Amino acid sequence: MIKQTRKIAILGAGSWGTALASTFSMNGNQVILWGKNQSDIDDINQNHQNRRFLQEAFLDKNLKATTDLKDAVKDAEIVLFVVPTSAVRQVAGKLASILPSLKNEIIFGHAIKGIEVDSNKRVSQMISEEIPSIKEDDLFFISGPSHAESVVKRAITLVAVASSNQARAAIIQAALSNSFFRVYTNSDLCGSEYAAALKNVLAIAGGIIKGLKMTDNTQAALVTRGLSEMRRLGVALGGKSETFNGLAGLGDLIVTAMSTNSRNFRAGLGLASGKDLKQVQKEMGMVIEGVKTAKAVDQLSRKNNISMPISESVYKILYENAKIDDVVADLMNRPLISEE
Template structure:
């Protein structure tokens, strides 16, 4: 659907960054994917695979990758960050140093689903702090029900790109949309970022229920009441109610809290099998965003006096060594209240 070739730099060669870069490239855009691991970059350029993150999936053959950040940014019109939350400040700072020489006219966005612990900042806020020349109102954020493992195999997928800058959002929409990947726009950047981060915590809960062998009734209850928690906190922090009912909210929650393609879900399954989170993280070998986000959400909910019993239960399991069976019993024995 893209009408012209756009030069795009994707910063981060993990599973999601690679899948997005390959999709952009398959649409006829000129894409450079930056990664810090030379072996991954070499494999992408040589055989069009990124087997460490996406197994045997074939990438678009025109996609190029580099470990040279300046080369990746050179002449870019769109720059998309897709690195772990814990790395975004350092990477954004390095990009900022190169900006005037490499991509002075680019606009920026990200596809990172996390919140910083202690500061409780959203990703866009962190990027703007490290790159002061940027305005948050111009940034965009890509989110929605979209596992990289499915996108790279061209499964029909719908996502949303959120930005207060309608023109920037539409440019990303045009560059990324095709016959299997449909992009909508919305104007609620903060709400979309909160929804994307909060659902990762609930996805860990979904995995725990799966690991315990709970019924579909229980999974549906988790998604419904978990969405209520997401809405309460997200709206209190400035998000728009409709965002939480859309692709960035409910859509992403459903796919993440029910699918083994979700790292957060798989972590929950492992926790239900009596592994501790340190074991789980070591065995998975990839960032599980919901683990750190659970701590940030616990801080935010307490600071804002927002009731989030499911999310706080996940925090207790991860950080207070609470027994899963005790947490489930506590949730079921809470005082009876109205659904509202």
């Protein structure tokens, strides 16, 4: 059976956008990667690398890149947003002004793991607000345990593509799957988006635990009780409980909360070493999604009266200058309760 290839535009030339673009491209799809930084685009086109984000990794040689948004999407069948959460509305707004001039029918989706602060909107809600012609139910979302650094090295990776429109999810599944990158589908867009965002906050806690030289016992406790927090809030906001046991939930939480490939984990390591948030962000030089998401999660948990003691502790460290030792002591001295 001959695999159908697609024309695909990836919006966002950071590490994850680049890794996805290269994977789509090596599957025979015609892929254009859009980014703002001309030096990154030149590196991709001339050297088949994106050394600012992925250092020594080599990308598929057929991958093309551009700084021209209209050129990127003009013939696309699939458009995938992979920009930071804070840039979603700006990029979607620019795309909205371009779409009326296009004749091609496009499937839209994203691979962004965040929640907007104050509005507390999911990314799919933000995109559909900025581009009224796109319905949230028609969007897809790619997530799961998938560090970009491993994907570009062709490490065996499993992810999930979530969408209320399963026919569209199946198209993405076929276009992205290969011998090392396996894609599953699920119908829970809402739950998958919340799971992907919430685990970033817990990943900061994972880095703190590692930085304090705590044991595997503590890391396992974080993953287990952190997952309970994610599920409580996600289900209260419309997600399905089973989604949090899958790739979008538990799978992504494990890989993010226990690996130095995670920016959020590395941020936690920095905080545990005594650095303040500004210093950690400056040294990282890249967006740490869990930092802003921690604020959004604090707002959502308070608004919905959902107990999230670990996430609340991360918020206190990030935004209230709470001492890590005091936060850990407070967690361990909470009233004893049932695990349920």
